[in-house]
Amino acid sequence: MTDPLDPLFDALADPTRRALLLRLVRDGPDTASHMAADLPMTRQAVVKHLQALVDAGLAVPERRGREVRYRAVPEPLVDAVRWLVAAGAHWDQRLDRLERATRRDGRRSAVP
């Protein structure tokens, strides 16, 4: 049985595809021609990489007239990363308070 996550891992295993995905996330939707202009590769090569991102569910092609713009779809990732960052920051604050509480109380019982 094929793992449905295989295209995802394949897509992210390649540094070029990671760079293209990050650029779509950061700079918004873009065409293969425009992206290829800044990169040491042909438009055809960029299209192939973008198609791998599409197959993995990480990007969607949107046709506008004669051109196709690719848009990143990181919503599930963004939600999860946001949770991780917020929960981590919260625990850092709480543990700072705990450290202060134990220092103040020294060897005595924490609550008089």
Place this chain on the structure above:
Amino acid sequence: MERTTVRRTAELDCDAATLWHLVSAAEGLGTWLGEDVHLDLRVGGSGRLVDDDGAARDVRVTELIDGQHLAFTWWPAGDDGASSDVVFTVEETDTGSRLVVTETAANALGSWETRVVSLWLSVCSLARV
């Protein structure tokens, strides 16, 4: 399988018994975990905690090993679909004690997303190099 878990460790000067009191008694928890903590500290016991930002969370104790281990589920008051599981583990060390905290998102993030997240984070960190 990788789950969406936050893990923190704090090395503390106090002895393990003092630390246990701080993490397992409502008045101890009130000094650091949140502003206002009411909790019935036994397995199945429930309570409410008001965070320092004023947000209330409902809490239910799921595991308790006296002096060592406390696990509870908590969720924003009125929204039990966004619950997460928290585990406190207290250990004695040469210099005092150690608290290990983990918080794991229960339902909000599916397994597909959580597996992607670890990849995504490595993508982000690679990009920063």
